Amino acid sequence: MAMRCKRCRxxxxxxxxxxxxxxxxxxxxxxxxxxxTRAIAKYRMAGHTDRVLxxxxxxxxxxxxxxxxxxxxxxxDGLYLSLGIGAYSERSKAVCQEFxxxxxxxxxxxxLAGEHGYTIPxxxxxxxxxxxxxxxxxxxxxxxxxxxxxxxxxxxTGHNLDDEAAVLFGNTLRxxxxxxxxxxxxxxxxxxxxxKKVKPLYxxxxxxxxxxxxxxxxxxxxxxxxxxxxxxxxxxxETLNQMEEAAPGTKHSxxxxxxxxxxxxxxxxDDADLTExxxxxxxxxxxxxxxxxxxxxxxxxKARLVKTLPIVEVASR
Amino acid sequence: MLVTARLRPPDRxxxxxxxxRVADLLARLEVLPGAVLxxxxxxxxxxxxxxxxxxxxEVRFAISxxx
Ligand code: SF4
Ligand SMILES: [Zn+2]
Ligand SMILES: [Zn+2]
Numbered sequence: 001m002a003m004r005c006k007r008c009r010x011x012x013x014x015x016x017x018x019x020x021x022x023x024x025x026x027x028x029x030x031x032x033x034x035x036x037t038r039a040i041a042k043y044r045m046a047g048h049t050d051r052v053l054x055x056x057x058x059x060x061x062x063x064x065x066x067x068x069x070x071x072x073x074x075x076x077d078g079l080y081l082s083l084g085i086g087a088y089s090e091r092s093k094a095v096c097q098e099f100x101x102x103x104x105x106x107x108x109x110x111x112l113a114g115e116h117g118y119t120i121p122x123x124x125x126x127x128x129x130x131x132x133x134x135x136x137x138x139x140x141x142x143x144x145x146x147x148x149x150x151x152x153x154x155x156x157t158g159h160n161l162d163d164e165a166a167v168l169f170g171n172t173l174r175x176x177x178x179x180x181x182x183x184x185x186x187x188x189x190x191x192x193x194x195x196k197k198v199k200p201l202y203x204x205x206x207x208x209x210x211x212x213x214x215x216x217x218x219x220x221x222x223x224x225x226x227x228x229x230x231x232x233x234x235x236x237x238e239t240l241n242q243m244e245e246a247a248p249g250t251k252h253s254x255x256x257x258x259x260x261x262x263x264x265x266x267x268x269x270d271d272a273d274l275t276e277x278x279x280x281x282x283x284x285x286x287x288x289x290x291x292x293x294x295x296x297x298x299x300x301x302k303a304r305l306v307k308t309l310p311i312v313e314v315a316s317r
Numbered sequence: 318m319l320v321t322a323r324l325r326p327p328d329r330x331x332x333x334x335x336x337x338r339v340a341d342l343l344a345r346l347e348v349l350p351g352a353v354l355x356x357x358x359x360x361x362x363x364x365x366x367x368x369x370x371x372x373x374x375e376v377r378f379a380i381s382x383x384x
Contacts, residue, residue, distance in 0.1 A: 003363045013361040017351065022363060059381060132382075162380070210354055210379035214361055222377060224326045234382035241380070245349050 007031075014211050017248040025215050032212050035203040036068050043186040045198035050153040052076040055143050056099075056107070058092030058221040061158030063099055064209040065201055067218060069156065070103060076156070077106040081142050083135060084112055084119025085225060092221050099218065108150065110142050118305050120227065127304040131227040134301060141298040145282060147195040159199040162206040165251040166236040168258055181266035185259070191274060193283035202255070206237075318370035322346065326378060340364040342374070352380050 003012035005024035012022035056062040069076040100107035124131035275286040277296035284296035
């Protein structure tokens, strides 16, 4: 017997086991919209007069997020950063461009090789970081800087419930309290040079963002990034999914319990320790020895890469 | 009865015999229902939906790594 929609009793197309529910197409889209509206309201993520920049990768989460923000009436532009990962990056860029064109939305395109002189495959392992390590560092840097340059009020990323639960799980296994304190659905811009960052999908599971895209006919890149193999976050997700199967709601209560009851006990690093990078001017941690020069993690990594790679240094904008 | 399942990513096609419902297919493939979507002719199926002989379905993994 076919499952019934919890809301309208029509034929269900999607189960959400942690809420003990199943929905038809329209009610499922309504449910996802509600979760995002709730997230935005609870943490005052963005207002309708704010200029919002959505970091898009071409994957299901970021495109679902951009679509939802546009549907909910936000002034949301997209930002795609080309990482130089061969055909995967080319296809990702094309998917983002088609999405933007179809909606008459604005997409900013940045290019790591063109602007900073390296691609992720070239950089992997060379500066002492894994491919995902350099990739994450580069993305955070480029997004923050592009948002400042473009005068945006807030940067939205597509992190979903599964991403957040997996990161929290990893941080908890190491009791990395500093990283835990930063892992919040909203990070305010506490000083000039920083941009507010928010995660409006933190209440929506990964399987639900994929279903949202399928039901709305959003073409996204289904293929995995070729550099993802063996990624720790992926392993944590698999472990959590095993637990979720046995007890639906495990991920939800792990993450939400942390956010509602434990996060406030952790102290976010003090702003007084922040200063400007001597090379690029972006905000960074002040060095312990006040006599030494403050150089941000991105500039340090880039300097190491430029030394080891047979590439021409590109002047920073 | 025979069902053709295309698993992606990566992109692997397997034929599975005698599975009455989507839940049976996923159990046979040893895939966690919470990690995938099952799509037939562009439409999503729930675990209770019945499969028919000759069905071609996509089992799409909805888990991505990185960050
Ligand atoms: S899997 Fe790693 S290298 Fe690939 S896009 Fe994601 S973070 Fe970057
Ligand atoms: Zn309904
Ligand atoms: Zn710098």
